[in-house]
Amino acid sequence: MEIFGIPLQAMLSQLLLGLVNGSFYAMLSLGLAVIFGLLNVINFAHGAFYMMGAFFAWMGLTYFGLNYWVMLVVAPLLVGMIGMVMEKTMLRWLYKLDHLYGLLLTFGITLMLEGLFRSFYGVSGQPYSVPDVLAGATDLGFMVLPNYRAWVVVASLAACFATWFVIEKTKLGAYLRAGTENPKLVEAFGINVPLMVTLTYGFGVALAAFAGVLAAPVIQVSPLMGSNLIITVFAVVVIGGMGSILGAILTGLGLGIVEGLTRVFYPELSATVVFIAMAIVLMFRPAGLFGKQK
């Protein structure tokens, strides 16, 4: 059976690979959406934190002999803490100013972090191999899928679902959402809103680092890996609707698939297709697919 001249098998395998990439988009755009939704900050440093997650994984293994599984927990915690320090010392002075200031600050931080890693490690990147348990591949009938890629999908979907659940369905999430709507009132109930905001930023950043650790065995750990991805991820957030949690997740996965299919039909366009989708969505739904018109 063929679809538009492409055998069904090839089509299915490309769909699956698109889903794998979509998982990365989903995780990264989710972090961005959480931060924007609750802090109103356009966190341009997200790509740099993703890169740091991958680098910390590599450093843990190289300098301290800590394996992948340990670093999958430790790296996001460390990066999250760095993020919280940044929020406490720099970002919080910008909340009452225009979005642009936050964007500029985080963009500057990105340049500094990337430059720092580049001057120490160069751009060719560091090798990081797939953990032994997940090495090898499984024959799915229509394609041979490396086990590690399957793990990426599972891990990121779990992370996305957990985040969505906490923010939308729990009491803590309710406080968070209320805190962004009316911080004064929520504080009057005895809730420490600034602390909540700091933790939220730390969490969003940790999510980026988590994605970075997941990506380390798949692509070369390089200082440039974040900036290669961040623009696409921003497009995903815009398409999903700024600040929409569910929108970020679904759009991330969906665009991964769209991109995957483009790689089969017209590979030259694959780097651009996300932006075409963004243009089309903005024409008909300026607030994004899942965003609410304010």
Added chain:
Amino acid sequence: MKTPSRKKSPPRKPQTTALAFAVATACTLGMLPSASAQLSNDTIKIGFLTDMSSVFSDIDGQGGAEAIRMAIADFGGTVLGKKIELLAADHQNKPDIAASKAREWFDQQGVDMLIGGTNSGTALAVSKAALEKKRLYIVIGAGTSSLTNDQCSPYTIHYAYDTVALAKGTGAAVVKQGGKSWYFMTADYAFGAALEADTATVVKANGGTVVGAVKHPLASSDFSSFMLQAQGSKAQILGLANAGGDTINAIKAANEFGVTKTMKLAGLLMFINDVHSLTLNLTKGMYLTDSWYWDQNEETRKWSRRYFEKMKKMPSSLQAADYSATLQYLNSVKAVGSDDADKVLAYMKKTKFNDMYAKNNTLRGDGSMIHDMYLMQVKQPNESKYPWDYYKIVQTIPGEQAFTAKADSKCAAWK
């Protein structure tokens, strides 16, 4: 939206100072010691324009600048009683930045000779600026054979390698080893297209076939989808007509998806830094063509160890060529007794060059530096005995065969 409340006004002053300080530090990190802006006729100025911060900065970049500094120091720091100075800048892979920087250097800084680093687009743009100002331009890092063919210039020298030499080296060797059917994975820009076309010509001329190709956008991080397409082609050889990070991520994906079990990879432009970064496990057995290898002989080893002392990594062929080109230029200036570009060029055209990089190299009418190229194979992990012991030299390709033949050249200056 209102922001979380906070106590009093924040202590802004230390914040801003700290930030400013941090920004200044970051800027300094990326910057090179640039020469004083003072204009003087009492110096020989060498300019060096390359990618200092992006995808190609490991194969040339700061290491290239260091190699040039080593050459200046080895020469004694002065020529004809004049001080030798180096100006270096990052062209950020943008042809417009490269060309305007070159013009500024020629006009305002009085740069006598410009060394061109990586990126073919910038090299073609600077070549035109150098022709306009009648100054010498020695291209090292850029690969496109157009620099000495349809867009050749009497003031441009292509010193280290070009896409034709790479194709003739790796393409021919792999077909002769039995790799008859090829599938190309090509970076979707001028360099990738040139490399694919040049290699396809060589493959066909040697009796091979090209069964297909896929073009991927520059700086793709995920190659899995392209790998499946390559796998579906049933070709024997996967030719990687890309460079830097794209080649690295492609090889990584090829291993992950088991493409390396059914196809052999041919990296059409690979440098030792790529192999070092990927490790021998992922690159073992690959063929590649290069103009120089640090572990070639006693002379190259000696120089490379000196370089290693400074940069903590072994030099690529480009960095070695940066050193050689600087040294040979200074030798020529000294021999001629002038820094006039025409006089220096006339001298260079009748000279044979020899140093730790060059072996009886000659400068041809189209600007190509004619020298031997080497076909190398990446060692198996158990064959590698010490750090950076990565290549076996399989074959020496004589310079006369390696580069564009006169019959195939469209260079007007060489007719």
